[in-house]
Amino acid sequence: MSDDNVTRHLTRRGFLTTVGVGAAGVAALGPTPAEAAPPAVTEEGDMLRVVLKVNGREHRLLVEPRWTLLFVLRERLGLTGSKAGCERGECGACTVLVDGVPRYACMTLAAEAQGHEITTVEGLMDGEQLGPVQKAFAEHDAFQCGYCTPGQIMAAEGLLRATPAPGREEVRLGMSGNICRCGAYAHIVQAVEKAAGLRQGGGR
Amino acid sequence: MLPAFSYVRPTTLGEAIRLAGRKGAHIHAGGTDLLGCLRDQVLGAETLVSITGLSELRGIAPARDGGLRLGALTTIAEVAADPTIRGRYAGLAEAASQVASPQLRNQGTLGGNLCQKPRCWYYRGDFHCLRKGGEMCFAAEGESQGHAIFGGDRCFAVHPSDTAPVLAALGATVRIAGAAGTRTIPVEQLLVPAGTNPQRETVLEPGEILTEVVLPPPAAGLRSSYRKVRARAVWDFALVGVALALRLEGGVARQVRVFLSGVAAVPWRHPGIEAALTGKPLDASIIAAASVAAAKGAEPLGKNAYKVELLRGLMTEELERLARG
Ligand SMILES: Cc1cc2nc3c(=O)[nH]c(=O)nc-3n(C[C@H](O)[C@H](O)[C@H](O)COP(=O)(O)OP(=O)(O)OC[C@H]3O[C@@H](n4cnc5c(N)ncnc54)[C@H](O)[C@@H]3O)c2cc1C
Ligand code: FES
Ligand code: FES
Numbered sequence: 001m002s003d004d005n006v007t008r009h010l011t012r013r014g015f016l017t018t019v020g021v022g023a024a025g026v027a028a029l030g031p032t033p034a035e036a037a038p039p040a041v042t043e044e045g046d047m048l049r050v051v052l053k054v055n056g057r058e059h060r061l062l063v064e065p066r067w068t069l070l071f072v073l074r075e076r077l078g079l080t081g082s083k084a085g086c087e088r089g090e091c092g093a094c095t096v097l098v099d100g101v102p103r104y105a106c107m108t109l110a111a112e113a114q115g116h117e118i119t120t121v122e123g124l125m126d127g128e129q130l131g132p133v134q135k136a137f138a139e140h141d142a143f144q145c146g147y148c149t150p151g152q153i154m155a156a157e158g159l160l161r162a163t164p165a166p167g168r169e170e171v172r173l174g175m176s177g178n179i180c181r182c183g184a185y186a187h188i189v190q191a192v193e194k195a196a197g198l199r200q201g202g203g204r
Numbered sequence: 205m206l207p208a209f210s211y212v213r214p215t216t217l218g219e220a221i222r223l224a225g226r227k228g229a230h231i232h233a234g235g236t237d238l239l240g241c242l243r244d245q246v247l248g249a250e251t252l253v254s255i256t257g258l259s260e261l262r263g264i265a266p267a268r269d270g271g272l273r274l275g276a277l278t279t280i281a282e283v284a285a286d287p288t289i290r291g292r293y294a295g296l297a298e299a300a301s302q303v304a305s306p307q308l309r310n311q312g313t314l315g316g317n318l319c320q321k322p323r324c325w326y327y328r329g330d331f332h333c334l335r336k337g338g339e340m341c342f343a344a345e346g347e348s349q350g351h352a353i354f355g356g357d358r359c360f361a362v363h364p365s366d367t368a369p370v371l372a373a374l375g376a377t378v379r380i381a382g383a384a385g386t387r388t389i390p391v392e393q394l395l396v397p398a399g400t401n402p403q404r405e406t407v408l409e410p411g412e413i414l415t416e417v418v419l420p421p422p423a424a425g426l427r428s429s430y431r432k433v434r435a436r437a438v439w440d441f442a443l444v445g446v447a448l449a450l451r452l453e454g455g456v457a458r459q460v461r462v463f464l465s466g467v468a469a470v471p472w473r474h475p476g477i478e479a480a481l482t483g484k485p486l487d488a489s490i491i492a493a494a495s496v497a498a499a500k501g502a503e504p505l506g507k508n509a510y511k512v513e514l515l516r517g518l519m520t521e522e523l524e525r526l527a528r529g
Contacts, residue, residue, distance in 0.1 A: 065209055065210055066205065066209060087243070088240050089240065089305075089307075090439060102310060103311045107311065108235065109252075155306070155307070159306075176437070177304075177305030
């Protein structure tokens with residue numbers, strides 16, 4: 001899937017989503033003012049106006065306070081790379097980067113993600129190309145069904161941003177917040193080590 | 205989808221205290237425990253008062269007396285990685301690095317870690333148990349593998365925090381801000397024993413906010429450690445954990461403080477172990493005596509007698525580790 005396709009697809013999804021919630025839900029596609037007022041006290045059922053910066057792009061949205069970042073990414077922004085597994089912080093399928101650090105999008109309220117840089121697996125594309133971590137996972141068959149893979153890739157990306165050349169134990173610890181039901185762990189560890197090399201050698 | 209609630213993110217502590225004091229309000233820090241409680245309907249919230257906008261609750265700074273101040277919003281990952289903590293209060297860094305998973309450590313805060321709700325499977329499940337306002341603790345006669353072996357009294361849930369036992373062993377205090385002003389209490393007194401009130405985890409009143417944790421200056425020769433045993437190496441809570449803080453003075457143990465996790469509704473102070481070690485060299489016979497003392501006073505339920513043996517073994521290994529330095 002090329003970056004262009006992602007964008008076009010998103011645009012269409014974003015539009016449909018907007019229509020879906022009526023005039024209230026505005027998924028803006030262009031840049032919006034960076035500073036967002038802190039949400040005022042709301043009544044139950046009220047929507048909050050938030051600006052979420054996802055993969056470098058700002059989205060103005062109306063969200064319910066109870067919506068998680070995972071829900072908004074998938075159901076409002078059409079970024080379905082992040083997966084819903086347990087939805088209680090126990091599997092890692094929903095891992096995204098918040099200010100460059102891996103977190104579970106299922107345990108993060110969308111309202112709390114405001115003011116932070118969010119990166120999803122879609123944001124790791126390098127133009128038309130897979131990013132180095134994605135490439136390493138593909139080359140090493142670091143998955144079977146692939147359901148956990150976007151989360152694994154984001155955990156690896158976060159690990160390598162903090163620790164560009166991790167040892168075997170650091171990789172195992174860094175990836176320990178992601179479960180793979182297919183048991184592809186051995187290949188996942190190899191892929192992360194490969195990705196470290198790719199990133200060092202001029203990848204992103 | 206979570207049940208509906210309203211949300212507010214005040215920017216001043218005063219406003220946060222006022223809003224958190226209203227009926228049905230719950231404080232949201234990292235949200236990693238709170239959102240799970242809401243999803244499982246262990247708690248009902250009308251309003252979440254997010255304190256993440258209070259930047260004065262963030263960060264680690266030296267205290268004037270040579271100790272260390274940790275803002276309540278300091279993340280568990282920050283505690284685990286902090287060079288001063290790793291150097292001077294090693295047990296706290298060890299505890300933080302054993303909490304949950306990397307992602308949860310990046311998000312969960314120290315304040316939230318101390319104020320989190322128990323993980324008892326009845327309490328978190330579909331049971332109207334004593335702690336939730338029901339009639340009885342189902343673990344007393346039921347599936348008690350994860351439950352208390354010390355101090356159980358009507359309720360047998362254990363406190364899930366890994367940082368609380370080490371902070372208690374290190375003699376840390378917490379600062380609490382409320383409508384009436386601020387107060388400072390030892391971490392030991394923050395959490396409520398089952399016998400005092402099985403329906404309450406902390407002494408915080410509605411509207412009170414834990415603002416910081418303060419570590420006293422490390423005494424000369426201070427050694428501290430924390431280790432927990434769990435069913436799997438990530439995500440899991442302590443079946444049994446041991447927090448130790450003591451001074452080694454010419455090889456002799458002084459000012460020994462021992463707090464256990466996974467065995468009681470609060471970090472469980474164990475004076476028997478402390479007495480077995482105080483004023484003694486940490487040699488094999490003393491360590492063996494401490495391990496025997498560890499079992500004293502334990503009152504296992506039907507399915508958790510294994511915790512007593514686990515505690516004895518863990519006690520031995522941890523003392524050996526501390527003695528090696
Ligand atoms: C899968 C999983 C595994 C976990 N494993 C562990 C583990 O191994 N060890 C462990 O110790 N914990 C564990 N936790 C629990 C939790 O993630 C951590 O304890 C975390 O540090 C909680 O912090 P938080 O900021 O996310 O808390 P929140 O969820 O924001 O808050 C928790 C509670 O404390 C209250 N609160 C928070 N901050 C304050 C404050 N400053 N003043 C007053 N009240 C406050 C809230 O109202 C709420 O009731 C786990 C959680 C999950 C979901
Ligand atoms: S879906 Fe978020 S951790 Fe499982
Ligand atoms: S590849 Fe199937 S769950 Fe990991």
